[in-house]
Amino acid sequence: MKKIESIIRPHLLEDVKTALQEVGVVGMTVNEVRGFGRQKGHTETYRGSEYRVDLLPKIRIETALPDELVEPAVNAIMKVARTGKFGDGKIFVTSLDEVIRIRTGERGEQAL
């Protein structure tokens, strides 16, 4: 089992969600987050005071998958979340030791 954590552009959330559902992903958790990478920030002006904003808004999608779904899911995200410019985000894949469904107590892949 793996956990895929992808950081994407906020306006692409709907596209990424649909693409993941199409390859068989059945659940996800979404956060609004802020961060920076190679994409430059921007300036905001309030009554003449300019502020440099480095931490840009992004969306983080977390989803837990059986191993065989990882590649299709990564490909699906790559396909719709890529614009080719700085700021497209990243995908982190990590191993999952255990998954437990709280309602039934099921463990492992059955709980996914």
Next chain:
Amino acid sequence: MSTRYRLALSFGIVLALGLGVLGGIAKAQEPAGQAMGTSGPVVPVVPAPALNTGDTAWVLAATALVLLMTAPGLALFYGGLVGQRNVLSTLMHSFFLACLISVQWVLFGYSLAFGSGRLVGGLDFLLFRAVGQEPLSGQTIPHLAFAIFQGMFAVITPALISGAIAERMRFSAYVLFTLLWATLVYDPLAHWVWANDGWLFKLPALDFAGGTVVHISSGVSALVACIVLGKRLGFPKRAFLPHNIPTTVLGGGLLWFGWFGFNAGSALSAGGLAVQAFVNTNTAAATTGLVWALIEWGHRGRPTALGTVTGAVAGLVAITPAAGFVDVPSALLIGVACALVCYWGVNYLKPRLGYDDSLDVFGVHGLGGTWGALATGIFATKAVNAAGADGLLAGNPRQLLNQVIGVGVAWVIAIVGTLVVLALVRMVTALRVSDEQEMSGLDLALHGETAYSMLASGGSQVSGPSE
């Protein structure tokens, strides 16, 4: 905790004692006569102008509109501009004053402002004694209607100052400051400018709805207060971003809406003069908002929502003293010039001088009010209001001099009065919260509540209703 209790307790005792003493005085003293009238409170000797229901209805509606300017208008306008840890503290600065100064006004504020007297009003109207349903002398509305309409002006003026001291002043110090300021600065100045026996009224220094009394006094006092109080921790290096611009836009819109009551209500009647003030008000607000946005567009490449709202409010400030004395084209010119003056104040003067007027009270109200008061001396004409005066362009340069005197007096009483009042408050309590409280936010530190809770059930009840 114990010092807080002591402070609250002593404050309550002072207020209660004041109430009792004033009640006694008012009962003991049969008022000698009305400041604004020739007739006594019980038996009108001269048949005064009859009470007019239309005028009365309008002034009552206008009174409610002016309350709307403070709570929620100003509260939201300022509330959106501060950080999210200080929203409630900022809302309290306005809402609490609607309570505090309304009571001060009934107890003695109205009497000090509009009672008869040379330098300050006498005690004729303590506790609204002799302020009744009979028409105000020379007017067609009940004296009570005038008194409560004016009360709303007394409420909003100290609340305007709060924008300069936001995010760092102790609440107890703020309460004492505003109470003393309303009594020692606002009430005398209102008396000089608006009472029939006020010396600036007789000069006459024209002020239709409060350019000097409300906006110069609050704007200049705000500048003094923020310098005395000092900058917010980390200013100007840290980013002090507005936490919610939509809230500020909503508050600004409510201010504009309420300002129709403020300016058009100041006609004290529902006739042509009220309409003139109404149209001038809208014209100036719209013009300054428009020009402000255009300046930003040219200067920085993009017009901002905050800038446009700020401009509209500045235009409202500038037209306030002139609203019932100038024609509509003059309102346009006043609005254009106001945008230039206030944009300069907010964008250049403040950074250059380095003071931390958190929400630009001086740049908008101090400068806008000063321009408006002077503009009244330039553009006023008796063709618009026979009870007013001709200004510079109507061939009376003397009026501009009168306006300069009015402006100068308002600046001086604001500067001196604020310094004195802050010194008095400092003898009782510290002006600023501790650094720790400032960093954790005033909402939690001073009021024990937070505006936006991230978790719906992130705690458990300690006391309150039991099962």
